[in-house]
Amino acid sequence: MEKIQAAIAKARATRDAQTGLPTPLATPAAVLPEELAATAAQDIAAAWAALPGFTPDPLRLREHHVVTLSVGSESAPFDGMRTRALQQMRTNGWRKLAITSPGPGCGKSTVALNLAFSLARQPDLRVILLELDLRRPTLARTLGLHPDASLAEVLKGNEALEAAMRRYGNNLAIAVNLAPARAAAELLSGPVAPSILDAMMARYAPDVVIFDMPPMLATDDTIAFLPRVDCALLVAAAETTAVKEIDNCEREIAAQTNVMGIVLNKCRYMEADYGYGY
Template structure:
């Protein structure tokens, strides 16, 4: 347990200099350099029909997006109160909708112009974000960025000038080895320093499918667990919470795929 605590403390200390994560020994970039880095990212546009097809309801303000927007606000408040910047999203098993939730949350964040956010795809065995966004395969994957082979701008897609998405087109077999590699911390710190996102969301693999999430857990400040109604058991949630709590902060559990909601759950009258 002492070794785990030491690893967590070291990972956080490496990225909490003056409140702006950056590689050890480097100087913070000026604000205009940060803006220039964002402006250099390839620009994409949301396809409304494709968003609806993949249940990404948060691309515009609507009664359907109210639940996601409420979750966004609560997450931002909790992360601000704790000085957290990195959020992992996982699930106990496959099919719980974690990637859909992660993308909905990121798109909801893009509608707040004063917040810069990143969504980085680390479900390396089953990447899906490019398909959901309707983006043609990039010449390089985000895994190439993680390995330090290419610059983030060669892979990223930028929406509305304040949301950057790191994508993969191919599967990665040695995912846990890559995510626990010695250079992963510095690579992520370099991204933080170059783009200074207010929040970075990591779309992670299911917890109980492989050890990828546990291999990466010390790199994030908190984690959100997505459970599916009538699919995820209480025991599976408990196992995930206990294992993750030894590595990082568990923000909470989101129950997805609820078919029956009372009238009190709707906020359409605000529209």
């Protein structure tokens, strides 16, 4: 049998040489989709594991009104927000969520942190929170983080994203800024930001990316970045934000991306039976 196969191979080579056709190379073994998926999953898990970890101080977080590290009555409103947000995002195939406000002091960064920690309590989700309020960053101070670089330096192309990012648990990564940055709008709308975001999505494959954006009526930073996200959540402050401001911001968001909804924050007066005693 081996002599016959050798003779057939020799005859085929002689025929191809006469016709000018190249001798075919050995066909490599096919790579199954399952094997490719397994390799990709391993690479993604390794990328997450390589991020420096941090453990937040619960008392420090509570002082800054971040209450979603664990399940409880205080986390319930944010857990409800998490569920509704996930439903909308999964239905529409969205992954990138911007959180902004009409003006400063509405608590958008607090909402972003609470939502991020609430999402991270679901172990099947991978979540990334990026602080893009470059002019007035607060997350590093709130969390007690001391990364090697600011996210603004990453957007300038001077640092790798991992230098500004820290990991909580196995499925939440947060990138912060250590100081205010100049030319914030130019950084957010410049050519480097899209490539960094694309690389981040490919490397870490997050299910949800939350962008803590600047107030809309204070700068043009958020407007410059909104076309890069799938949807946006507007945080308004009770007794402070005017209805006209909400309407103007909602129209601007709708012109750039999808409006997920409006969060009324800092409510001091609620009905006694609201949230089943929560």
